[in-house]
Amino acid sequence: MFLKKVTLLYEEDVSKETYPFSIPAIQSMTELDLTSKVTFFVGENGSGKSTLLEGIADLCGFNPAGGGRNNTYDVDASESALSDYLRxxxxxxxxxxxFLRAESFYQFASHVDDMAQQRGGSYQAYGGKSLHHQSHGESFLSLFLNRFQGRAIYLLDEPEAALSPQRQLTFLRVMHDLVQEEDCQxxxxxxxxxxxxxPDATILSFDDGEIKETRYEMTEHxxxxxxxxDHREKxxxxxxxD
Structure with missing residues (x-):
């Protein structure tokens, strides 16, 4: 593990009625200890999990629109509103x-095309061909299999967005190998x-106005x-x- 703790730093002039502090889970946060190599953020839409993940990504030096430290491109509304208040x-x-941001992955794929053209058409880190020339699910797996390497931290916002159930299982295998053999978080x-x-992941729920650890079987998911x-018809x- 590399990232151990996320601390929210309040300032006196910050209004709790202003986004992102208007989000109850963010408003109640002080320190968040990360104790596992795999940590999940869960909660309803708007509960703050993506907001916090984007803030962490920004402080890691990753493009908050998606990418690594060397991926520079612009997407509207991709700036982090929280990173200035995090440590x-x-x-x-x-x-x-x-940082994988599923909702702006198309723009990231276009950015990869632009970089490849500047380098003479190389897609070595993305499976050997343009992400736009692969299906959505194939492009995600190409990223996981080719771009992700050891001694690194990976922040993923809804990676299942492009993955079928079978490919979600494939992703679990890829993640497991990276965690166990490549020392990734x-x-x-x-x-x-x-x-x-x-298995053995920490699940943090953002529901009910606070961030708290929960068990897999206790999640609404x-x-x-x-x-x-079990009761589909009913x-x-x-x-x-009807």
């Missing part, structure tokens, strides 16, 4: 890594009950998915009213 505690500090914001099932699979009748 990261490392032991030891690493500079290698990547992952912080992942996700809604996927498949990815959340990774697990409970709702399990109930739906579940659909209840919500559809």
């Amino acid at each position: 990261l505690s490392w032991m030891p500090k690493v500079t290698n890594g990547f 992952f912080i992942i914001a996700t809604h996927s009950p498949i990815i959340l099932g990774y 697990y409970q709702i998915t399990k109930y739906y699979l 579940f659909l009748k209840d919500i559809l009213g």
Whole structure:
């Protein structure tokens, strides 16, 4: 592990009615200890998990629109509103890594094309061909398999967005190899009950106005998915009213 703690630094002139401090989970945060090589952020949309992940990525020197330290390109509304108020505690500090932002991955793929043209068409770090010439899921896996390497920290915002259930399982295998054999650390914001099932990970919930550790079986992602699979007809009748 490299990143050990994330501390929120308040200033007297900061209003708790102003974004991102208006988000209850962010407002109540003081220090966040990271105790596992894999940490999951879970919670409803708008609960603050992506906001915190973007702030961490910015302080790591990664492009908050997605990418590593050497990926410079602009995407509207990609700036972190929180990073000026965060402090990261490392032991030891690493500079290698990547921030995957699923919602702006198309722009990142275009940036990779621009860089490849400047280098004479090389896509060595992305599976040998343009990410735009692969399916969405293939491009994500190409990134994980070719760009991700050892002694690094990887921040992923909803990596399941492009992955089928089978490819989510493939991603778990890739992540496991990187954690166990390449000494990598992952912080992942996700809604996927498949990815959340990774063993010995820490799961931090952003719901109910605070950030607190929870067990896999206690997450809504697990409970709702399990109930739906076990009682599909009743579940659909209840919500559809038929």
